[in-house]
Amino acid sequence: MRIDLHSHSDASDGTRPPAEVVRRAREKGLDVLALTDHDTVAGWDEAAAALPDGLTLVPGIELSCNQDGRSLHLLGYLFDPDEPELAAELARIRDDRVIRAQGMVDRLRDLGVDVTWGMVRALAKGEAVGRPHIARAMVEAGAIETEDEAFTSAWIAQDGRAYVERYGLDPVRAVGLVRAAGGVCVLAHPRARRGYVVPDEVIERLAAAGLAGIEADHPDQAPPDRARLRGLAADLGLAVTGSSDDHGAPTGDRLGAETTAPDAFAALLAAATGGALRVPDGGAEAR
Numbered sequence: 001m002r003i004d005l006h007s008h009s010d011a012s013d014g015t016r017p018p019a020e021v022v023r024r025a026r027e028k029g030l031d032v033l034a035l036t037d038h039d040t041v042a043g044w045d046e047a048a049a050a051l052p053d054g055l056t057l058v059p060g061i062e063l064s065c066n067q068d069g070r071s072l073h074l075l076g077y078l079f080d081p082d083e084p085e086l087a088a089e090l091a092r093i094r095d096d097r098v099i100r101a102q103g104m105v106d107r108l109r110d111l112g113v114d115v116t117w118g119m120v121r122a123l124a125k126g127e128a129v130g131r132p133h134i135a136r137a138m139v140e141a142g143a144i145e146t147e148d149e150a151f152t153s154a155w156i157a158q159d160g161r162a163y164v165e166r167y168g169l170d171p172v173r174a175v176g177l178v179r180a181a182g183g184v185c186v187l188a189h190p191r192a193r194r195g196y197v198v199p200d201e202v203i204e205r206l207a208a209a210g211l212a213g214i215e216a217d218h219p220d221q222a223p224p225d226r227a228r229l230r231g232l233a234a235d236l237g238l239a240v241t242g243s244s245d246d247h248g249a250p251t252g253d254r255l256g257a258e259t260t261a262p263d264a265f266a267a268l269l270a271a272a273t274g275g276a277l278r279v280p281d282g283g284a285e286a287r
Contacts, residue, residue: 003032003260005058006075006188006215006243011043011126012062013133015248018043019050021255026052028256032265034058034077034243039093040128041081048278057278062188063178064093066168070196071158072187074174075215075243078272079183086177089169094127096167101129107162108134108155113143131156132250147250151194171202172209179210182274186213186241191225200232207236212271217242217258219251239264 008014009021016024018035021043025033033055035047044059051057058077065072081087101124105117119137120129135150144150153159169177175185187206190198203214216229217240233240242258245251269277276284 001031001262001265002029002256003262003265004030004244004246004256004258005032005034005060005077005186005241005260005265006036006062006218006245007033007255008037008062008245008247009035009043009047009126010248011040011046012037012128013124013130013247015250016253018047021246021248022047022050022055022057023052024253025255026055030055030256030259032056032058033255034060034075036060036062036075036077037126038062038128038130039064039090039097040126041090042126042128044081044278049282051278051280053280055280059275059278061090063174063185064166064168065171065174067171067196067198067202069165071168072171072196072198072202073189074171074178074211075186075188076174076178076183077186077268078275078277079178079181080274081181083177083181083274086181089177093167093169097129100164100166101131101134103164104131104134104156104162105137107164108138108143111162113138113162114141115143132247171206175206175209175211182272184212184268184272185210186215186239186268187211188215189218189220189245190214191222191229192218192220193222194220203232204236207238211238212268213239213241213264215243216240217260218245219254219257220245239267241265241268
């Protein structure tokens with residue numbers, strides 16, 4: 001069984017519609033795919049309605065958290081999206097994403113970059129606008145040649161001239177919210193080559209709060225870091241997951257590039273009570 005527990009659609013910052021994401025997943029030989037758009041569940045229904053034979057959908061999300069002023073991401077699975085406190089926090093995060101993106105557009109224009117909010121909004125087809133949409137607008141405006149160039153100190157990296165801070169959940173609270181909604185949480189790409197390197201002590205604190213797993217096998221994590229994360233997961237009793245973190249064209253349509261072992265997936269399923277797996281023809285799979 002081939003299981004990929006981290007993917008994105010154009011409901012957030014991926015480039016493929018949810019229906020195309022699940023179709024491509026099956027073409028890549030996947031049996032299970034989690035759709036984990038940033039701070040939104042807007043793609044779930046379209047993905048579920050378009051499921052090809054042989055593919056099971058795990059409804060999920062990638063939650064934006066703030067740890068000591070740094071961005072930390074949690075993957076939530078199989079939770080009830082209508083749980084009031086969690087739903088309210090997700091709405092607040094999405095609203096702040098818009099305010100933040102508008103602020104970055106303003107700063108870029110002050111720096112002489114001819115981007116507009118209308119350009120960014122047109123690229124953000126879903127409700128979760130983010131920095132990748134701004135980067136794409138900068139390419140369209142001719143300010144940079146590739147989207148990666150936007151994520152530097154010259155532009156919209158965390159230390160960049162046009163960067164604007166955003167609201168994010170405290171990660172311990174986020175784990176609690178997902179658990180209260182019947183779901184499970186996995187720490188996303190904690191040792192990726194770009195971004196915040198999550199210290200061991202933070203992972204230990206999240207484990208004590210109810211974290212269920214660590215995403216060790218990720219395209220942006222080097223083998224020594226994966227090994228370190230596997231050892232930490234074993235010490236803390238956490239599941240180890242593997243995922244592509246595919247965003248469509250920007251990441252080379254890499255669905256299935258990394259996968260999760262069936263026993264780790266089973267451990268996550270056993271800990272979740274809030275939502276059902278989706279199977280073809282609009283059904284829900286008993287667990």
